[in-house]
Structure formats: C-alpha cells, structure tokens
Amino acid sequence: MRRASFAAVLFFAASAAFASWYDDYDAGLDAVRKGQWQTVIQKMTAAINGNPKENDKARTYGAIFINYHPYYYRAAANLNLGRYEQAVSDFEKTSGPGPEDLGSIDTLMQKAKTKLAAASTPTPEPQPPRPTPVPVPVPVPVQPAAPSIDPALRQQVTGEINNARGRMAAAQQRKATAAPQFAQATQALADANTRNATARSNDDLRGALASAQNAALLFDAAAAPAAVATNTPPPPPSRPTTASTLVLGDAAKRVRSALQFYFNGDFEDAERAFKSLSVDMPTNGWIYAFLGASQYSVYAFETDPNYKSAAMESFRMARRYGKFRNGLPQKYFSRRIRKAFELTAAQ
Numbered sequence: 001m002r003r004a005s006f007a008a009v010l011f012f013a014a015s016a017a018f019a020s021w022y023d024d025y026d027a028g029l030d031a032v033r034k035g036q037w038q039t040v041i042q043k044m045t046a047a048i049n050g051n052p053k054e055n056d057k058a059r060t061y062g063a064i065f066i067n068y069h070p071y072y073y074r075a076a077a078n079l080n081l082g083r084y085e086q087a088v089s090d091f092e093k094t095s096g097p098g099p100e101d102l103g104s105i106d107t108l109m110q111k112a113k114t115k116l117a118a119a120s121t122p123t124p125e126p127q128p129p130r131p132t133p134v135p136v137p138v139p140v141p142v143q144p145a146a147p148s149i150d151p152a153l154r155q156q157v158t159g160e161i162n163n164a165r166g167r168m169a170a171a172q173q174r175k176a177t178a179a180p181q182f183a184q185a186t187q188a189l190a191d192a193n194t195r196n197a198t199a200r201s202n203d204d205l206r207g208a209l210a211s212a213q214n215a216a217l218l219f220d221a222a223a224a225p226a227a228v229a230t231n232t233p234p235p236p237p238s239r240p241t242t243a244s245t246l247v248l249g250d251a252a253k254r255v256r257s258a259l260q261f262y263f264n265g266d267f268e269d270a271e272r273a274f275k276s277l278s279v280d281m282p283t284n285g286w287i288y289a290f291l292g293a294s295q296y297s298v299y300a301f302e303t304d305p306n307y308k309s310a311a312m313e314s315f316r317m318a319r320r321y322g323k324f325r326n327g328l329p330q331k332y333f334s335r336r337i338r339k340a341f342e343l344t345a346a347q
Contacts, residue, residue: 161196
C-alpha cells in the first residue's frame with residue numbers, strides 16, 4: 001500500500017516538470033479569436049520561450065500533436081497594434097498560419113511594410129504662399145502656414161502610450177519598480193506624454209511615438225529583485241523518511257524512468273518499463289493505467305492488434321485497483337486513450 005502511494009506521488013512530481021508552452025499557445029489562440037492583441041503578444045512570446053520551433057505537427061505530450069505557428073499570431077498582433085517593425089520581423093520567422101487563418105503571410109507582410117514605410121516617411125511641409133506686392137511704403141510680413149498634423153499618426157502615438165501604461169502596470173504587479181529600467185521607462189513615458197500634448201508637427205509626434213515605444217520596452221525589461229537566499233540548513237530527515245527512501249529507492253528510480261519514457265513519446269520503452277513494474281506492484285492502479293496507455297500508443301502507431309488487446313487488459317486492471325471515478329485525468333492522457341479506457345467500464 002505504501003508503494004502505491006509513493007508511486008502516485010512520484011507520478012505527479014514528474015509530470016509537473018514538463019513545460020506548458022502549449023497551454024500558452026492555446027491561450028494565445030483564444031485571445032486571437034477575441035481580438036485581444038496585447039494578450040496575444042504576451043502568450044505567444046511565452047510559448048516561443050518554451051518552444052521556439054514552428055511545426056505543423058508539434059508534439060505536446062504523449063500522442064498529442066498541434067499546428068504550432070506562434071510567430072504568425074504575434075506578428076498579426078503587432079500589426080494590429082501599430083508595431084510594424086516587430087510585425088515584419090515575426091512574419092519573416094513564421095512558416096504559415098496555424099488553426100486560425102488571419103490571411104496569407106505575403107498579404108500581411110506587405111501591409112506591415114507599407115505601414116512601416118508610411119510611418120517612417122516624413123510628411124512634406126506645405127510651402128508658404130508668396131507675398132503679393134502691395135502699393136504701400138511699408139511691406140506687410142507674411143506669416144508661414146502652420147504645419148499639418150496627421151490624425152492617424154496622433155492615434156498611433158496614443159495607442160503606444162496606452163500600451164506603455166499597460167506594460168508599467170504589469171511591471172508593478174511583478175514588483176519590478178526598484179529596477180533601474182523601471183525608472184528609465186517612467187521617464188520615457190512622461191516624455192512621450194509631454195511631446196504628445198505639445199506636438200505642433202508630425203516630427204514632434206514621431207518623437208513622442210519613439211519615447212512611448214522605448215518606455216514599453218524598458219518596462220518589459222524591468223525585473224523583480226531576486227530572492228535573497230538563506231543559509232539556514234534544512235532539517236535532517238526523520239528516521240521513517242530515511243528508511244522509506246532506502247527501501248523504495250530502486251522502485252522510485254524505475255517509476256521515474258518509465259514516466260520519462262512515456263512523456264518523451266518512447267512508448268515501446270515505456271511499455272517494457274511499466275510491464276516490469278506491474279510485476280513488482282501488482283495492485284497499483286496507476287502503473288496499469290500508464291502501461292495500458294503505452295500499449296495503446298504503440299498500437300496507434302504500428303496498428304498491431306496484439307498491443308490493443310494488451311492495452312485493454314491493462315486498463316481493466318487499472319480500473320480494478322485504481323480509483324478513477326471520472327476516468328483518466330485529461331492532463332496526462334490523450335483523448336483517444338481516455339476513450340479506450342472508458343470502453344472497459346461496460347466490460
């Protein structure tokens with residue numbers, strides 16, 4: 001009974017170490033459908049940090065594959081937020097759209113480059129009219145026409161300032177206000193607000209735009225202070241703890257190795273490892289559940305009916321010795337495996 005409980009603990013400890021970049025990618029796709037572009041950038045960036053390689057069939061865990069193109073959605077989000085240079089950079093890195101098709105890469109890339117060129121090209125200033133001679137002894141000075149302000153550029157500056165404010169709130173939440181980048185970002189944001197409020201030309205607005213974008217980058221770079229490590233040594237393990245580690249040491253290593261095979265997709269190795277463990281732990285429902293999942297995954301790849309029969313028998317043993325009232329947990333078993341497990345309920 002102690003071995004069964006210890007194996008369950010090892011299972012949950014091993015599974016917690018695996019990356020969740022696909023969860024960030026899924027959350028980013030949900031934000032795409034809602035048009036929440038700032039959230040799209042945050043979630044797709046987190047997914048890229050966990051898995052930077054795009055793939056039409058990216059493996060998440062077990063036999064689960066997804067259409068993975070985070071650069072495409074981050075580029076689209078940057079385009080919608082007016083961050084055209086970042087959009088062009090991400091469109092150059094992506095290989096195509098994922099589950100949500102927002103348009104072809106060529107079309108979106110051309111749009112981003114056109115917007116970037118328009119934002120980088122100064123608007124020609126109008127020439128003052130030539131003064132008309134008048135028959136008076138004292139000439140009347142002609143005042144030059146005031147330069148025009150592009151409303152679209154003004155709107156873009158306002159959007160970047162609001163974006164920088166959102167980044168500031170995020171930095172405050174992660175307690176990064178003491179970082180030197182936070183102070184620099186605050187100053188850059190104040191400069192952007194001043195330039196925007198007093199702008200009399202498009203050049204003034206471009207200066208405000210640059211300050212707002214710089215502030216956003218600095219807020220993102222601000223990091224929370226590192227936790228101060230303590231030198232207090234951990235308490236010595238109790239005699240029961242030391243003894244249990246000694247008794248179950250080999251079993252713990254074997255369970256951890258079998259789980260590593262399973263989550264890496266090496267299902268044949270996992271099947272052999274869990275089959276050996278089932279001999280030593282004949283009443284452990286978790287061992288039989290992972291043994292059946294490994295056997296069914298081999299069947300899915302090789303279409304060998306012997307593996308399917310073995311998997312169904314392992315699932316029946318898991319149901320006999322385990323407590324799976326709501327079926328196998330979704331976090332660790334694919335939909336196909338959970339469905340196969342449910343078929344044993346009527347047998």
